Amino acid sequence: MSDFVELMKRGGNEALKLNPPYGVDFHITKGGSDWLFAACSIFGSLALLLIIVMFRRPVNERMFFYTAIAPCAVMSVAYFTMGSNLGWAITQAIYNRHRVSTQTTHMGFRQVFYARYVGWFLALPWVVIQASIFGKTPVWHIFFNVLMTEFYVVSFLIGILVHSQYRWGYYTFGCICMFIACISVMTTTRNIAKRKGGELYTCFTYYFGICMFFWFIYPLIWGLCEGGNVLNNDAEQIWYGIMDVLLMGCMPVLFVPVACYLGQDKLGYHFEDIEAELEKLESSMPPKKSSTKSLGKKKKSKK
Numbered sequence: 001m002s003d004f005v006e007l008m009k010r011g012g013n014e015a016l017k018l019n020p021p022y023g024v025d026f027h028i029t030k031g032g033s034d035w036l037f038a039a040c041s042i043f044g045s046l047a048l049l050l051i052i053v054m055f056r057r058p059v060n061e062r063m064f065f066y067t068a069i070a071p072c073a074v075m076s077v078a079y080f081t082m083g084s085n086l087g088w089a090i091t092q093a094i095y096n097r098h099r100v101s102t103q104t105t106h107m108g109f110r111q112v113f114y115a116r117y118v119g120w121f122l123a124l125p126w127v128v129i130q131a132s133i134f135g136k137t138p139v140w141h142i143f144f145n146v147l148m149t150e151f152y153v154v155s156f157l158i159g160i161l162v163h164s165q166y167r168w169g170y171y172t173f174g175c176i177c178m179f180i181a182c183i184s185v186m187t188t189t190r191n192i193a194k195r196k197g198g199e200l201y202t203c204f205t206y207y208f209g210i211c212m213f214f215w216f217i218y219p220l221i222w223g224l225c226e227g228g229n230v231l232n233n234d235a236e237q238i239w240y241g242i243m244d245v246l247l248m249g250c251m252p253v254l255f256v257p258v259a260c261y262l263g264q265d266k267l268g269y270h271f272e273d274i275e276a277e278l279e280k281l282e283s284s285m286p287p288k289k290s291s292t293k294s295l296g297k298k299k300k301s302k303k
Contacts, residue, residue: 025108032234036083043076071123078119087115135192136268
């Protein structure tokens with residue numbers, strides 16, 4: 001019994017013991033790490049659920065699942081990395097609004113996770129791609145929207161690593177790219193979906209409208225956390241985690257049943273039924289001769 005009690009004491013989240021945050025004044029605690037691992041489990045469960053359901057669908061009906069599995073899987077890895085207290089860098093705070101007793105310099109040094117931005121770089125464009133699917137947006141236009149989304153992420157990433165007021169310049173660049181991407185989708189893709197009308201236009205309006213609402217909250221979080229040093233690191237992880245689960249977890253997953261309900265024909269995507277094509281090829285091929293008959297003929301020729 002004593003061995004079991006000792007084992008239970010040693011159990012639990014030991015990420016901060018194995019990967020301690022050296023050299024920073026503001027960093028996550030065990031509670032923040034626990035929440036990051038919880039968010040990792042949510043993303044991983046959503047990805048696994050989609051994969052199981054996807055393999056029960058015909059091959060030519062799996063495109064919508066790919067667009068949701070990718071962001072969930074990527075963010076699951078990103079949150080596992082952050083929960084393990086890995087994938088972070090040190091930046092000096094430019095404001096002294098949040099202080100700790102162990103602070104060695106006037107402004108202090110803050111822990112910032114670049115792993116989150118790597119996850120955004122790979123996951124956030126899929127939300128834009130899903131919105132573009134509603135209108136069968138031209139490929140070059142989707143590429144432009146994705147590029148603006150990537151510029152947004154890269155600008156915010158550079159901003160958290162800058163040790164001076166110039167970080168707000170990169171913050172401005174990121175916000176401009178975000179607005180350009182949203183305006184681009186709400187003009188070109190919206191106009192295409194509006195021409196088709198009916199349920200398709202309604203689904204697009206609600207889907208991307210909710211996505212934009214969530215997306216516009218991110219600059220506020222950035223300004224209060226990495227940018228302004230107003231909130232502590234655990235609050236940062238909770239706020240970002242909730243928004244990431246909603247925008248890059250729940251919304252992509254909800255897109256799948258909506259797109260399947262509308263159907264590929266209404267969305268303008270026509271894929272050949274691969275299984276039917278294989279059956280046609282097999283039926284058109286001449287029947288193979290059995291090996292036993294060929295062996296019998298060889299024996300007769302020898303005699």
